[in-house]
Amino acid sequence: MVRVRKLTYLIVASVLLSLFAMGVSAEDEVYLEPQNSTVRIGETVDVEIWVNATGFQGGQINLTYNSSCVNITDWVNNSADFEIGYWNSITDGREWILFAANYSETEIPLTGAYKIGTLTIEGLSPGSTELKFSENSSIFDDYGNEITTVKWINGRVDVEPQISTFELSLVDGWNLISIPLELSDTSLDTVFSGASDGDELYAYEDGAWVTATYYSALPGWYGDLTNVELDKGYWYRANTAYTVLLEGVDAGSRSVQIDTGWNLIGYARLSSANLDDLIPDASDGDELYAYDTGWVTATYYSALPGWYGDLGSMEPGKGYWYRANAPFTWDY
Template sequence: KGAADTASTSATVYNLDKTAPVMTATPANAGTTSLTSPFVTLDFAEKVTIDKATFDGVDVKASLVTTDDQKWIYRAADLALGTHTIVAKATDLAGNASAETTSTFSVVARADFALALVAGWNAVSVPANPVTPDIDSVFTNTAIDVAIAYDAQNPASPWRIATRNPSTGLFVSTTERSLTDVRQGLGYWVHTDNFQAQKVALQAPPGPGAASPPTVVTIPTGNGWNFVGVVDVSGANTTGASGVTVSNADSYFASVNWSRAYTYNATALQFTPLVKGAAAALNTGAGVWVFVSPQADGSLPAIVP
């Protein structure tokens, strides 16, 4: 009898790809954005050749850019408020052609930031710079009659106070160092006679078409008590209601030598301590009193949120 043939055999396996590519667009279909010059992304999750691409009816195929043939980007510019439509069709490496896919999104006006206030004194801040920082443009609620800032870098004259003139309805500085605008990074005592939230238009984070790059936010400090604001460096919580947690005291004040800090509960009429090491929450809209001491070399670094 002959010996059995024990030689191994091999097989070649082929995958038959008959699935057409599927497009996922950003901004999402039926979604919204407040950016007027957004990047419009067409993601097919596989290598494709673009057969057709139009934006608002205009052929933009030649304007698409990609680094991997999977994700294609169109840079839209100066879009009007309202609905915009991208239509695309692609073919993958196996020759599967997608259906003509339509994705629509809306450009909407950027919402205001709503700073919660209660009748009486409030320790507050804004998480980004106002579009129009003039104090009369920020505190438009006529029930707000006094605003106070504290500048620890000028210990000889730290207070800056502005009161509303009842005749003109405009704020007038009543201290040697005037208070004429409202900025991110600073805390403010604000007195009001009602419970109306103050809506403020804040600057949006730099978009793809920004003329200059984003900057690192720093808050200068002085020796002793500083009255600072809670800045949202992500920009994600600079619209809508205040009171959103964006950091904690230990992270926020990590660049300085701090020992004590307080926010103010305007409803309970009492200061709330932020215990060092307890990761106490810092919320948008809060003004924070923090005690800062010099470093070992005598320097007073800025707070870097």
């Protein structure tokens, strides 16, 4: 009995060793490399399509995606392995790709992992889209029969907004400012890292001042005010003139609550805009103030209707005092 058990163990061990030596065959699959990608608006990213299968010659791919989010601008077939190739991109959001190895050039059928080709994908608008191997995508053997065991692994492309920069110039003394971009890091230590000793920043919240002061000995900002926010205005008192380089993404459409009385507001765009276009629903007698070495103002008159005064537009990087006679939501 002992000898039989030993013999059984030896046989099992031998079989296992043989399996490990040969390797376990991978499941037939078609996939993207990388499976998930990220691209910014106006830029491109390359995504490869791969097949890993046993006993195949070629195939056809019906790849679909959201054409309002991305655009596939190019396809490069891997002609070294698949001499026969075809690409049809006529229909928005759909790519037809055919590929096959040639008998005269390649040992048929193929087994293993092969790159079919490379897609070039352009980001069009923020969001996400699936790269989906849709109906009628197939892999064929060398007799033209479909290999039905193939697993099709979809992917995804995330489109991020384009990075923009803005130079916020600060003069020696008082500056009424705002942040025109959505920043990834809004801490004062990051945004105003070039501050001078004793520089001060003031925000106006719920009828009270919130402040911070820069101390070079720390170094850094210290006070109740720790971060800057979109849609808010700030007083910055600089001891030395310098330029703040801001890097971020477009803030998009804004919805700002304006309360009755005084509001210290910001302007979250990178281009100037006319007051009549920006704030058409003001109340009669509302006032807007800007400061640039002196005060510049405008008043809203419903009889015109429109804004009248020396201040005719809002500019990126500027902060404003808005005195409202009635609360409203400012959408722009």
